[in-house]
Amino acid sequence: MLDIQNLAKSYGKDGDGTAAIGDVTFSVAEGELVVVVGPSGCGKTTLLRTISGLLRPTSGSVTLRGRPVTEPPAEMAVVFQDYARSLMPWLTVADNVTLPLRNKGMSKADCRAAMEKALASVDLERFGDRYPWELSGGMQQRVAIARALAYEPQILLMDEPFASVDAQTRADLEDLVLEIREQYGMTIVLVTHDIDESVYLGDRVVVLTRRPSTVLESLTIDLPSPRDQIETKQLPAFAHLRAHVYRAIRNRPEPAAADLALTPAHEGRA
Ligand SMILES: Nc1ncnc2c1ncn2[C@@H]1O[C@H](COP(=O)(O)OP(=O)(O)OP(=O)(O)O)[C@@H](O)[C@H]1O
Numbered sequence: 284m285l286d287i288q289n290l291a292k293s294y295g296k297d298g299d300g301t302a303a304i305g306d307v308t309f310s311v312a313e314g315e316l317v318v319v320v321g322p323s324g325c326g327k328t329t330l331l332r333t334i335s336g337l338l339r340p341t342s343g344s345v346t347l348r349g350r351p352v353t354e355p356p357a358e359m360a361v362v363f364q365d366y367a368r369s370l371m372p373w374l375t376v377a378d379n380v381t382l383p384l385r386n387k388g389m390s391k392a393d394c395r396a397a398m399e400k401a402l403a404s405v406d407l408e409r410f411g412d413r414y415p416w417e418l419s420g421g422m423q424q425r426v427a428i429a430r431a432l433a434y435e436p437q438i439l440l441m442d443e444p445f446a447s448v449d450a451q452t453r454a455d456l457e458d459l460v461l462e463i464r465e466q467y468g469m470t471i472v473l474v475t476h477d478i479d480e481s482v483y484l485g486d487r488v489v490v491l492t493r494r495p496s497t498v499l500e501s502l503t504i505d506l507p508s509p510r511d512q513i514e515t516k517q518l519p520a521f522a523h524l525r526a527h528v529y530r531a532i533r534n535r536p537e538p539a540a541a542d543l544a545l546t547p548a549h550e551g552r553a
Pocket residue numbers: 294295300301302303322323324325326327328329330476494
C-alpha cells in the first residue's frame with residue numbers, strides 16, 4: 284500500500300544542512316501496523332513528515348497505492364505528539380473533531396454523525412461541548428485521535444503519539460490504537476523511541492540506525508493477538524524480541540548461543 288524507496292532528507296538550503304535520513308526503504312502492506320523505532324534524533328519525525336507529504340524528500344520517493352506522495356494525501360491522517368499545539372483551544376472538542384470534515388466538504392449531518400462515532404470510539408462521547416484545555420493530557424490526545432478517526436483515513440500516521448502522557452495513560456492509549464485498528468481496519472505507521480511500545484503494538488518493527496538513518500532491520504512481530512499489557516509482556520517471546528530490538532538500537536551484538544544459557548530469564552529465548 285505504502286512504498287518508501289531510497290528516501291533521503293537533508294535540511295538547509297538545497298539540502299546542504301543536517302542529513303536526517305540517509306537512505307530508507309520499506310513498504311507497508313494494507314491493514315498492517317508498522318512501528319518505526321530508532322535512537323534519539325535519528326530522523327523519525329523527519330521520516331514521518333516526509334511520508335505524509337508535509338516535507339519534500341531530498342531524493343527517493345514515497346508512493347501510496349501506486350501514486351507518488353507530493354502533498355498530504357486525502358486518504359491519510361496524521362496524529363502528532365504535541366496535542367496541545369494540534370488542537371484549537373478556542374473550539375470545543377466537537378468542533379475540533381469536525382473541522383477537517385467541514386474542510387473536506389461533508390454535510391453538517393454527516394459531520395455530526397462521524398464526530399459522534401469517533402468520540403465514542405475514544406470514550407469521549409460526553410465531552411463534545413467541552414474545550415480542550417478543560418481536559419487532561421491523555422483526554423486531549425484522545426480528541427486528536429478522534430479527529431483523525433472521524434476523517435476515516437485509509438492510513439493513519441502517528442508521531443510519538445503518547446510521549447507527552449503518563450505511563451498508565453500511555454498503556455491505555457496503546458490499547459486504544461489496537462482497538463481502533465480492529466474496529467476501522469486501517470493501515471497504521473507509528474513512530475516511537477520506546478522499544479517496549481514498538482514490540483507491543485507492531486505487526487512489524489522497522490529499526491533505524493543513527494542519523495543519517497538507514498533501515499537496520501525489519502522485524503516481524505509474531506506475538507499472539509489480541510495483545511494484553513500484562514499477558515503479552517510476560518511472554519518469553521516478548522522479552523526476546525525487545526532484547527533483540529534493544530541490541531540493534533544500541534549496536535550491541537546478539538549473545539552467542541552458548542551464552543544464552545547464562546542470560547537472565549527475562550532476556551532468554553522463547
Ligand atoms: N526543521 C529542521 N531544520 C533543521 N534541522 C532539523 C529540522 N528538524 C529536524 N532537524 C534535525 O534533523 C535531525 C533529525 O531530527 P528528527 O526530529 O527527525 O529526529 P527524531 O528521531 O524524531 O528525534 P527524537 O528522537 O528527538 O524525537 C536532528 O539532528 C534535528 O536536529
